[in-house]
Amino acid sequence: MEVIFDYSVSGKSGYRLPQDPFPNMSFPELEAAGILRKELPRLPEVSEMDVVRHYTHLSTLNYGVDTGYYPLGSCTMKYNPKINEDVAAMPGFSGIHPLHVQEDSQGILSVLYELEKRLCQIFGFAAFTLQPAAGAQGEYTGLLIMKAYHRDQGNLHKDIILVPDSSHGTNPASVTCVGWQTVTVKSNAQGTVDLEDLRSKLSDRVAGIMLTNPNTLGVFETDILEIARLVHEIDGLVYWDGANGNAVMGYMKPAEYGFDICHLNLHKTFSTPHGGGGPGAGPVGVIEKLIPYLPAPRVVFNEGVFSLDQAYPLSVGRLHSFFGNVGILVRAYVYICTLGAEGLKEASENAVLLANYMKLRLSEHFDIATQGLCKHEFVISLKREKKEHGIKAIDVAKRLMDFGFHPPTIYFPLNIPEALMIETPETETLETIESFIEALIAIKTECIEHPEILHEAPHHKIIGRLDEVKAAKEPCLRYVLTPFL
């Protein structure tokens, strides 16, 4: 595939500068310091149309929620409503500068204030910070708050965070980032936390537990009240990883189940764009006693005026420049206002209904990791297909691309062999879901009759199967320029 440099022709240009654009400029200090460049920068010499066509073509190779179905487990790839974009693009939001005087920024401050209040209502926490830029940074923020709390309690010996073996990889990573250690808790046959194993790992050193509920197998941790009680008994805190919030939004208030801290992923549960579509946002909620540790500044409302309050001496500090990814926060607020309390509940209901429908249909053809009803996602294990037909999760994932679908999450959670983790956002139509189910069933037939098709998939994409081992071992991170003539 060409890169922009491949179109470069010496002397070609897409602009015309004045003859001598900078006649009176000289930089004696820089010259004396020897840091002025001696030769021209190696920029591609291309026409404006070359640039437009090249990048427009590249954009058509991308796959996103606006181009197709995206059943990526634990990622909640829901449609990003265009009304969110319209509102975020309004000049009062898009044209404002974070250093603008507060008296003239009442609109945006009121949105941030109202969003925090809505999130408190939905999840039952006493306060939220909107600063963290993503779920992982939210986890880090939550753990910093936990650490600050324990320090104030004199619990300096606490340095262990418990994490179930089905957890997201970011959990142990965040624990390492705050200088603590992770101890893994095993899952039982139902895929939930094994209480016996949890009890054996509780000690005075345990600072808290991080729990995703419903967990990555799409199963609700029904022992949550007992888990919270056990952890609180040793003076630990209970953290809710809200990655799977889309299954319980409007139905479960984690704070009422004993959770002390949580993060949300607005780019999952609240329909804001993921990744390249825009930055994320990972607000962190806390119960009353942890409010003093939240990042500052916080938006407050006094005598009819919104303002920023910096007076939090115990705060863990800033996590982001200014107030976080504000454009994303506006989109999430629009989503909440558009759906309303009943609409949010209905979104959760539909996510769970669709997941169970898919699970039931696919259980006639594949082994599902858990029995009974699931929440918003479920996991297929291809252990049997691997044994009988030599087909692995990666083969099925690659073949799904030929059918025009983004593959589900694979090889996760780690406690399920050859895992295909499927989550369907509620924004999808039944017809789309049917065609995905049909594709998986067709692939299952191929798996028995023509396994070689799967081993070599994808067949209909711009490039075929990548050598992932070579990519990991010998990554080519830099385009090597051919010398300019």
Added chain:
Amino acid sequence: MVPSGLKFTEEHEWVRLEGDIATVGISEHAAEELGEIVYVDLPEQGRPIGQMEEFGTVESVKTLSSLYLPMGGEVLEVNKSLSGNPGLINESPYEEGWLIKIKVSDEKEYDDLLAYSEYQQYLEGL
């Protein structure tokens, strides 16, 4: 291949005990499940590590896995050829793909470990 004289853990490590020196690696099953290994992180020489404590990680394209020490002791030697060629673990998990050698502190810990037949039985149940 049936490896002789090795004992196993439920975390898929193996150990070969000769005197008070234990050689440690990961099982063929673990290597197969991980797929081709692209990176190994092993402890420095001389570090004391307890039984079933984490002593390093192996990374494949699929995942990053923790390594747990079957018997506690002090690290005597790490397999240097793995840094240039971690794929040795896949090619020869029980011989050239060994990970570390330990001077064990308590030989009785050997009795806690699974014999090959017990480990096979454990794998059946997974």
